[in-house]
Amino acid sequence: MSTPSDLRSRKRLAMRQGISNAATRLFFERGFDHVTVDEIAAAADVGRMTVFNHFPRKEDMFFDRDEEGREILREALRRRDPGVAPIETLRLLAHRLVAEQSPYVRFSVESQGFIETIEGSETLKARARAIRDEIAQVVTLALTECAGREPADPDACLAADLLLATWAVALIQAHRTFRQKRDAKEAEAAFLAIVDKGSIGLKAAMASTPYA
Incomplete structure (x- = not known):
């Protein structure tokens, strides 16, 4: 039973990292205040609510560590x-x-x-x-x-x-x-x-x- 749980955790972490990477790239390119959550979701190929499930605030994507x-x-x-x-x-x-x-x-x-x-x-x-x-x-x-x-x-x-x-x-x-x-x-x-x-x-x- 632990293997599926570990797999889910890895997938969740990978998705979180993917969102953060997409957000950081956009922040570097255009500045934090000029990037919307919708644009981040599109760049990460996920839904807007998925972004907020991983990062309650936009700035959390920048300070993800x-x-x-x-x-x-x-x-x-x-x-x-x-x-x-x-x-x-x-x-x-x-x-x-x-x-x-x-x-x-x-x-x-x-x-x-x-x-x-x-x-x-x-x-x-x-x-x-x-x-x-x-x-x-x-x-x-x-x-x-x-x-x-x-x-x-x-x-x-x-x-x-x-x-x-x-x-x-x-x-x-x-x-x-x-x-x-x-x-x-x-x-x-x-x-x-x-x-x-x-x-x-x-x-x-x-x-x-x-x-x-």
Whole structure:
């Protein structure tokens, strides 16, 4: 009985990816605000309601890796070495993602298209800010879980906000570096340098807590 279920899951994921790919291509070509859901459905060869079954909001098709990114952060803290502090675990995660060429920290011509599409849409910029706040909440909860503290622990809230601010600045600078020099390695180095520097400050701020 598990095989049909797995097959359905694979088909659903394939359809979801196909819709996202079609949407992203149109967004890159024409700008997010100039593409309709009907046009996306036609490009993906599916019905309008099928699009909404997979993506409740149009911007979800653009940020289609959002949930996967959140899970990477959760898993890093869940599976951390007990001898490594949570903040250091997340710093090491940044280095691992770069080494693995994760799409979240990939600096390329394609990623420039992604950034430029966001910059050209107030809707996407607003959603990006909302996602950042939501991820901060995810990190806050993951930190408190691994430290055995209450979900509303102010130290965890502060640590998560500082961490997200650090990574946001690091990503912006890395994309700017790639835009100027067209060198992925230099962009990666810029990203990690800011993450490392921010982690030093974060560890100092959290020195008396279980997070450092």
